[in-house]
Amino acid sequence: MKITLFALPLLLLSSMTSKPDSNLNVSESKAGITKTLFGTFPDGREADLFTLQNANGMVAKITNYGGYIVSLTAPNKAGKQEDVILGLPSFSDYAKGTPSLGPIIGRFGNRIGNAKFTLDGQEYTLPANNNGNTLHGGPKGFDKQIWKATTNDGKEPVLILTYLSKDGEEGFPGNLNVEVRYTLQKDNALRIDYKATTDKATVINLTNHAYFNLSGLKRDILDHEVMIKADKFLPTDEKQIPTGELKPVAGTPFDFLKPTLVSAHINDPNDTQIKYGKGYDHCWVFTDKSKSLKLGATVYESASGRFMEMYTTEPAVQLYTANNLNGKLTGIGGVPYTSRFGLCLETQHFPDSPNKPDFPTTVLRPGDTYKSTTVYKFSVK
Incomplete structure (x- = not known):
């Protein structure tokens, strides 16, 4: 019997196996990767939790259900390891459906306008799950799937997740074979490598939707200082679909070329784009157009001293400031x-x-390979 996770009754969810490991005090001397049972669906499907640790004591906990990053620690300026992403207490919390707290996003990250597109003369209709648009691959995207997991142990442990997205899944054409590799590097960086092939022309835009908070989850991110190496951004209409214009950031609340507090312009009452996004929920276009791994953004939180550098091969980045979280x-x-x-x-x-x-x-066409890499590197200053 096929189960739609968003519709699971609370009674069933409460019966799921759920033994999250929230202990962040892992030995600082033993690097490697371990696997534990994260939870079991009522139909018997199991999700595992993989704990990756480097020699510095940094820990990443990732489940093969949707590829969610459940926990990621980084040291503050006193050397204390604390969580720097938003995670949930148990497997059942993830199974209920979440606002994308750290999963793999696909087949197409972000929005596709009017939930349809035309490719090679054929129109494809997708499920509309966001103001008449398709968001993050649809309501049953890659974040709602059990991925096959393999591991490489060692000083830089690797979790390799693979998934076959079948032709027609969520309306997208082509059998798409996807591989996502999470590597916890010895330089305190979490590296994510994406790779995919298809047997039929399709569209693809993979990403991860982790919510970062460098304070150690002690307060909001308004005092985080952000730099984005992008001289243009994509304005949107009221439904947050890009208009097609690439607008210079100069003179707008979207200028993060120099480190700027998130709070500086996020509530600008005179900016239509801020109004549409209820804050920042826009795509910045990097000044560097190369496909090499390049510095795209930095985030700094002064109280903890944590500094995060984001490197990517992608041409753009969506900065989203958790505008729709409501405390529930x-x-x-x-x-x-x-x-x-x-x-x-x-x-x-x-x-x-x-x-x-x-x-x-x-x-993406048959015979070609989609590849993308993003690195989140942590240090203190």
Whole structure:
């Protein structure tokens, strides 16, 4: 029997196996990767939790259900390891459906306008799950799937997740074979490598939707200082679909070329784009157009001293400031996740690219291989 996770009764969810490991005090001397049972669906499907640790004591906990990053720690300036992403206490919390707290996003990250696109003369209709648009691959996207998992142990442990997205899944054409590799590097960086092939022309735009909070989840992210190496951004209409314009950031609330507090312009009452997004929920276009791994953004939180660098091969990044979190979700320590309690740096191609021929193409054809890499590196200053 097929189960739709969003519709699971609370009674069934409460019966799921759920033994999250929230202990962050892992030995600082033993690098490697371990596997434990994260939870079991009523139909018997199991999800595992993989704990990756490097020699510095940094820990990443990732489940093969949707590829969610459940926990990621980083040291503050006193050397204390604390969580720096928003995670949930138990497997059942993830199974209920969440606002994308750290999963793999696909087949197409961000929005496709009017839930349809035309490719090679054929129109494809997708499920509309966001103001008449398709968001993050649809309601049963890659974040709602059990992925096959393999591991490589060692000083830089690797979790390899693979998934076959079948032709027609969520309306997208082609059998798409996807591989996502999470590597916890010895330099305190979490590296994510994406790879995919198809047997039929399709569109693809993979990313991860982790919400970062460098304070150690002690307060919101308004005092985080952000730099984005992008001289243009994509204005949207009221439904948050790009208009097609690449607008210079100069003189706008979207200028993060120099490190700027998130709070500086996020509530600008005179900016229409801020109004449309209820804050920042826009795509920045990197000044560096190369496909090499390049510095795209940095985030700094002065109280903890944590500094995060984001490197990517992608042409753009979506900065999202948790505008729609409302305090109904709570983290492992019982902290309510309210608006502005995290920020996402979703590396990607441009939203609605399948409907915008002037945007960089997101078409993948048989015989070609989609590849993308993003690195989140942590240090203190």
